[in-house]
Amino acid sequence: MAEAIIEVSQLTKQFKGKTAVRKVEFKIGKGEIFGLIGQNGAGKSTLLKMIAGLISPTSGEIKLFDRPVKDNHPYFERIGVLIENPGLYPHHTAYENLELIAISYGLTNRKEHINKLLKLVGLEGSNKTKVKNYSMGMKQRLGIAAALIGSPDVLILDEPINGLDPQGISEIRNMILELNKTGMTIIISSHILEELSKVATQYAIVHQGEIIEHHSREQLLLQCEDRIEIEVDKASSAVPILEQKLHINHYKVISERVVYVYDAHLENQHIIKTLVESGITVHSIIKHKQSLEQYFLARIESEGGSRD
Numbered sequence: 001m002a003e004a005i006i007e008v009s010q011l012t013k014q015f016k017g018k019t020a021v022r023k024v025e026f027k028i029g030k031g032e033i034f035g036l037i038g039q040n041g042a043g044k045s046t047l048l049k050m051i052a053g054l055i056s057p058t059s060g061e062i063k064l065f066d067r068p069v070k071d072n073h074p075y076f077e078r079i080g081v082l083i084e085n086p087g088l089y090p091h092h093t094a095y096e097n098l099e100l101i102a103i104s105y106g107l108t109n110r111k112e113h114i115n116k117l118l119k120l121v122g123l124e125g126s127n128k129t130k131v132k133n134y135s136m137g138m139k140q141r142l143g144i145a146a147a148l149i150g151s152p153d154v155l156i157l158d159e160p161i162n163g164l165d166p167q168g169i170s171e172i173r174n175m176i177l178e179l180n181k182t183g184m185t186i187i188i189s190s191h192i193l194e195e196l197s198k199v200a201t202q203y204a205i206v207h208q209g210e211i212i213e214h215h216s217r218e219q220l221l222l223q224c225e226d227r228i229e230i231e232v233d234k235a236s237s238a239v240p241i242l243e244q245k246l247h248i249n250h251y252k253v254i255s256e257r258v259v260y261v262y263d264a265h266l267e268n269q270h271i272i273k274t275l276v277e278s279g280i281t282v283h284s285i286i287k288h289k290q291s292l293e294q295y296f297l298a299r300i301e302s303e304g305g306s307r308d
């Protein structure tokens with residue numbers, strides 16, 4: 001992994017006896033897009049708020065840029081945050097909103113910087129409209145621009161695609177990829193794994209406050225590749241070949257012509273060649289992929305139970 005920019009260990013947050021985040025551990029390398037997936041109430045926002053320095057942990061440690069974090073740590077200035085509702089002034093325009101934030105950051109040369117950000121988030125054309133008249137997507141974009149005011153090294157976006165239409169989702173996704181190309185590390189949460197799968201390089205599934213799985217993109221896609229479906233002339237003739245020549249033990253005969261093989265890492269070509277060389281006619285062979293959403297739900301269900 002590239003240099004770890006964020007590292008959390010044993011991170012825990014309790015609210016009056018309710019554990020919202022429990023002993024969470026992970027590292028995020030520089031330049032990664034870290035996707036946090038979890039259902040409503042899983043603990044995503046609480047976890048992100050702790051990393052952003054908005055609330056303090058009950059126990060555990062957060063390191064930013066290899067240094068332990070204390071309250072008001074200056075390193076928090078290197079983090080841009082959009083968590084839950086962006087705090088926008090409804091009676092001001094987008095430009096004015098960003099200017100107020102820029103002033104609070106003590107930025108000079110604000111005009112050029114703000115116009116650049118408005119262009120980046122696709123709001124450059126709406127300069128006279130007050131934010132109270134914005135659509136949800138426009139507010140979300142402005143929230144992202146606000147998070148970028150301080151030119152952060154790390155951008156935290158809590159459910160940035162919530163409530164957006166497909167075009168808005170795709171635009172935000174492209175924006176995230178563009179920002180990432182500049183070397184920015186991005187943490188993004190969602191309750192839809194499929195959406196994150198188009199951008200994230202790392203995936204952590206959070207359930208009832210715990211990280212129950214953490215995968216690279218490659219590992220996640222591999223997890224979803226769960227079986228090979230083979231259709232032959234006669235399944236009973238194919239089975240001995242699968243067992244003896246391909247050493248496959250994990251299979252299921254579905255019908256007279258169809259066999260499912262669960263050693264999904266085997267190459268289709270290799271299976272076809274071996275079967276054909278043994279005189280078996282292969283009609284079709286397909287790798288069946290579980291959808292990411294099915295996978296996510298199956299993982300959550302297998303964890304089950306409710307904790308305090």
Ligand SMILES: Nc1ncnc2c1ncn2[C@@H]1O[C@H](COP(=O)(O)OP(=O)(O)OP(=O)(O)O)[C@@H](O)[C@H]1O
Nearest residue numbers: 015018020038039040041042043044045046047191
């Ligand atoms: N300030 C608080 N006081 C008490 N309980 C809280 C507080 N903030 C969060 N919680 C609880 O902690 C748990 C995790 O909440 P959190 O907001 O982190 O979940 P989430 O994954 O962001 O959910 P969502 O997808 O709905 O945004 C929930 O049970 C919630 O009720």
Ligand SMILES: [Mg+2]
Nearest residue numbers: 044045046158
């Ligand atoms: Mg939340």
